[in-house]
Amino acid sequence: MKKTHISTFASAPFEQPWFVLNSSNYSVIASAHPAISHFYALDVAQSANMMLAIPDGCVDIVVDCDSTQPSARVCGTPLQARQVELLENHHYFGVRFTPGVIPGFINALAEELTGQELNLLEVTPLAQRFFEEVIKTPLLSEQMQVFNSYLAPAALHKTADLTAAVIQTVLQHKGDIRVQQLEQLSGYTTRTIHRQFTQDTGMTPKAFCRIIRCQAALHSINSEQDVSFSELAMELGFTDQSHFLRDFKKLVSTTPHDYQQRIIRGAYTQRIKQSRETAVHA
Template identity: 55%
Template structure:
């Protein structure tokens, strides 16, 4: 079993929610952010025939606006730990902001650990966010929504992590999540206990859970862009003990097998849905 690559150079990891893209009616629009603490902004309308949509681990926080004119709402979504059903309304337009892996927005009145694996009403954690919310849901264009978000939320946008956590996040992402806590001890010079405590305090995740999310995202990226790479080679590259281990883990995190996922995005469906601006 092989996976076909669209481009040969290795691309930087962009945290993805593939079932959001596959649930989109016609297009899933995306604008990368110039601000390094934000991965990208996105907009899509859920197809009226869309089946259950799942969120997958990405190590990120999303702010997701349901821009339905009759019943708008907004949620702050922490990363999931395994594939989890995402409750979305068919035919509703959505606008989202996906922060970079490990980043906690400073304007959220909540701890990092309280966000993990949870969805929370925006106004419960951003009491002064109603004006921005109203303007965002009324805007009809992704660029306008992005500009409004940046206007209201960019100043003081990130809760600065400790130097240790920032260093660990960089190493984990560089290694595609294939990094053990013992290696972090050696690379950082800190003990396992210190790394675990500080990392969880800053991100709401253990280093192991964060590595798991990044490996999940790296696997998705590999399937989208890999050229002639077998699933056994992919498993080896990502640090799994064998192909069976990789297949079991992928099924837990993405809610399908790598082969079935490859088939679902085949026929250029993935490329036709994504629209970069």
């Protein structure tokens, strides 16, 4: 029997934990837009180290608001932990899309985004005004409104119903589901599911399940004070604890125990400033 509440996990924002731990200030505003998980802002600490992006199944827009050399990029989900460049003492504004969603205004194939970073100004003609305005705006709530004015109306991408159903099912099962089960639930063949899902998201269903299962583990470690890793491995459907440890380390770049100690020392949950404001569906 699963202990954690599936609905709580499915609606939780997928933060990048190394971004949070290496920031001197990290703020979040939830979004009511169906394509957007949340908006965030961070100031990278002077002592920042181990700045990694981990697989979360999400596309991000990340704007460096530096006054001399600002930049904007769209970042696809990595498939394993990888180093990213976020500069010390720089202020960043970010938009995290919901898992599996490719923004409708991006002129790139889903597979071209996975594991890649692209110049936002080169992949959408709508970005220039947004970029010019957002780098002049210091507050997260105001930056969010700039995004809502220029890019949110075109953010929804027409995803196949099959892909949308698979995403929802995988989230509900916290990644602990096999493609053969998806075949039985959807009525489509494994081959059709694989082709359509990969075309829409840039990931295979198997890779997406693996990512979401790891995110479920992170959610448990982040939100629960006393986590048994052996019980967590069993809850998430790993064959044994060793399998869980190997998978976690590859995706998060450290062991569950080391990660837990880092978030305790770094006062992880206290670092995240949750705004009571929710971005309206533009």
